[in-house]
Amino acid sequence: MTNPLTLYYAPDNASLCVRLALLEIGLPFDTVLVDRAVQGQKSPDYLAVNPNGLIPTLVTEDGPIYETGAILLWLAGDGFMPAPRGDALKWMFWLSNTLHPTLRMWFYPHEYIEEASVHALSRATQGRLSEYFAHLEAHAGWLDDRAPSALAYYLAPMIRWAALYGPAQAWFDLDKYPHLREFAIWFENRSAAHEASRAEGLGQTIFSAPQYPNPPEGSAL
Ligand SMILES: N[C@@H](CCC(=O)N[C@@H](CS)C(=O)NCC(=O)O)C(=O)O
Structure with a gap:
């Protein structure tokens, strides 16, 4: 019998946020x-x-849902969004329309600008990302909630990708952000993270000290 939910995914892609949420909530799903x-x-x-x-x-x-934030909100019952809800919504939209698109610009600069300007764009984007991670560290009180949530499972893979992908890696030092680091360590030790890691070949310490994936099928890039 097929499950009512099917996740179209690639290893270590934004689908990881959704896989983690599905596993954490305990909803059965198929993957393609x-x-x-x-x-x-x-x-x-x-x-x-x-x-x-x-x-x-x-x-x-309800049909196919795309956009990571929309999928996470669709999945998120009251128990899967930190309280107060207004605050959680504010952060959800910040993750989906500020941090995530800036990471996309870091990973795929050629989609945004011509070759001659890629280096300048990447330098500016890296500066912007550093500001955003510092902003999270200073203002995202929910980082210290040791409770799984749609916000947590959106953010944790983005911390991972910042360390692994893009034109340079050494700039991203999780030790500069103690709240983020503790958050990453807590979430990578949950069974949802272990299960996602097995399915996508992500290895150990998948958020706090990630390694490049070695997936059983497909490729990250
Ligand atoms: N706004 C989209 C962005 C998703 C996204 O950037 N997905 C990447 C993988 S992590 C992708 O499909 N990249 C392939 C491409 O750009 O062709 C969302 O939130 O779902």
């Missing part, structure tokens, strides 16, 4: 690999479920 090695996210079959050609998509009884 989107093969990035052959640009599967731009194939006609995938574009039919997500016309943006981006990963993830969660197919639900």
Whole structure:
């Protein structure tokens, strides 16, 4: 029997946020690999479920849902958003329309600017990301809640990706952000993180000291 939820994913992609949330909530789901090695996210079959050609998509009884933040909000019952809800919504939108798009600019500068200006864009983006992680460290009180939430499972993979991907890595030092570091350590020790790591080949200490994935199927890039 198939499950009512199907996650279109690629290892260590934004689908990881959704996988973690599904595992944490305990919802059964099927997965479909989107093969990035052959640009599967731009194939006609995938574009039919997500016309943006981006990963993830969660197919639900309401139809396909894309945009990581939207999927997490769709999944998030009251117990999966920190209180007060207004605060949680504010941070959810900050993660999805400030931090995540800036990370995209760091990972994919060529999608935003011509070759001659890529270096300048990346330098500016790196500065912006450093400010954003410092902003989280200073203002995101929910980092210290030792409770799983849609916010936590959106942020934790973004900490991982900042350390691993983009044109340079050494700039990102989690030790500069003690709240973020403790948050990362706490979340990587939850069973949802262990299970996601097994499924996508992410290794140990997946948020606080990540290594490049060695996935059983598919590729991260
Ligand atoms: N705004 C989208 C961004 C998703 C996104 O950036 N996905 C990346 C993988 S982490 C992707 O599909 N990259 C392939 C591409 O840009 O072609 C969301 O929140 O779901």
